[in-house]
Amino acid sequence: MTGPRGRMARAAEGLPRTFWFLWGAILVSQLGSFVILFMSMYLTKERGFSASFAGLVVGLAFGGGGMFGTLAGGFVADFLGRRRTLLAGNLATVVLMTALGFARDRVSILLLAVGVGMASNMIRPAASALMIDLVAEEHRPRAFSFQFWAVNLGFSVAGALAGFVIDVDYTLLFLLDAATTLVAAVVIYVAVPEPARGPGGTPARGKGAGRGGGVAAVLRDRPFLALVGLAVLFSVVFMQHMSTLPLAVQDAGLPPAAYGWLITLNGVVIVLGQLFVPRLVRERRPERVLALAAVLMGGGFAVIAAGTSPAFFVLSTLVWTTGEMLNAATGPALAASLSPDHMRGRYQAFFTVSYNVAGLLGPSLGGYVLQHAGRALWLGCLGLGALTALGHLAAGAARNRSAARRDPVPQPSAPAP
Incomplete structure (x- = not known):
């Protein structure tokens, strides 16, 4: 098979059945991710609140609340289990999202939105840690590429569907978002068992499972912290696609729909690119792939400095989207290789929180400079x-030595019944 179906089959080779159920749960949840995309519009147009209050809600909910939820989710996943964390985060999101849809006063909306941000972001490090448990090390870049594919496909479809839903009722956005999250929880409950665990309550992965460790242990890991810091810098640039890029489109005299088409182009390229990216990064030195991704991300936005016709915006989107794909296929897998087996949830939480930090810094810095x-x-x-x-490039050698010192990771053990 040499067509798209054959490429997809080769890309999926070696990924276990349980991974695909987890992947399906992520996709279903993202298909209903209406609220995060349209919260500002809902608060200003439907509820009549000011733009500043809408910005406060979005910032606290998906920035501050998301940051706390991500870190908490990583710790809970290590101590109570991946599956329990996923179920708790999804079910809490269902309840809070439904309540938020019917909230009317400022305090209730703010508190519930922060709660949604915390609960929904608990899921991310737990899902990543579970993927690491389930997938052999050599297949993890492809697994993270498929996860990235699911998230972006879901967001693209959600953005397209939301326009039809808004025409019916804004409250329906919240109810459908909650419904898809509930379906994701059911899939996890029925088809995603907890990986087999050792005597100490950690995944059965050899000598490292018996050692302790917490925040201090992560903060002492300099190669890993360097990776997190570089991930923040990368994401600060990436955040311009949702903050200053729409302003640039507006300043160029293009209609608002033009920005929507650029985001759609981003999603289409990602969906198609996952047929090829896993093969491109396979057996490549991760520091070189991440370096190329960073240059493409920055260079993509630099294209706008050369011109603001639609062709320049299209070219810009194609370039920075390529950097986004390379980074997504390599960064999380590299973070996994640096994490002790008994601290995978915590390490993934610290790595993931780089996106939340950039979400607070990127838009404000970009807006000020613009x-x-x-x-x-x-x-x-x-x-x-x-x-x-x-x-x-400078940190690559130290990271490789750190990864080599980790305990060897055997093939994933069978899930616990």
């Missing part, structure tokens, strides 16, 4: 991307 320096923002993205690339 307001005061105009197009210099896009050249600054290139500079920050190049700096991130140099950081990856």
Whole structure:
């Protein structure tokens, strides 16, 4: 088979059945991710709140609340189990999301939105840790690529469907979001068992399972912290796609729909690219792949400095989307290789929280630079991307030594009944 079906079959080779149920749960949940995309519009147009209050809600919910939920989810996943954390996070999201849809006063909306941000982000490190448990090390880059594919496909479909849902009733956004989250929880409950666990309550993975460790242990791991710091820099540039890029489209005199088409193009490229990216990064040195991804991310936005016709925006999106795909296929797998077996949830939480930190920093920094320096923002993205690339190349040797010192990871053990 040499067509798309054959490429997909080769890309899926070696990934266990349980992984695909987990992948399906992620996809279903993302298909209903309406609220995160349209919260600001809902609060201003439907509820009549100010833009500043809408910004406060979104920032606290999906920035601050998301950061706390991500870190908490990693610790809970290590101590209570991946499956329990996934079920608790999904079910809490269902309840809080439904309540948020019917909330009307400022305090209730703010508190419930923060609760949704915390509960929904608990799921992310637990899902990543479970994927690491289930998938052999050599197949993890492809597993994370498929996870990335599911998230982006879900967001693309959700964005398209939301326009029809809004025409009926804004409250329906919250109810459908809660419904898809509930379906995801049912899939996990029925088809995703907890991996087999050792005597100490940690995944049965050899000598490392008996050692302790907490925040201090993670903070002492300099190669891993360097990776997290570089992930923050990369994501600060990436965040411009949802903060300053729409402003650039507007300033270029293009209609608002043009930005929507760019985001759709981003999703289409990602969906198609996952047929090829896993093969491209296989057996490549991760620091080189991440360095290239950073240069492409910064360079993609730098294209806008050269011109603001639709062709430049399309070219820009194609370039930075390529960097996004390379980073998503390599970064999480590299973080997994640096994590002790009994601390996978915590390490994935710290790595994932880099996105939350960038979500707080990227839009505000980008907006400030765009307001005061105009197009210099896009050249600054290139500079920050190049700096991130140099950081990856400089840190590569130390990271490789750190990964080599970890206990060998055997083939994933059979799930517990």
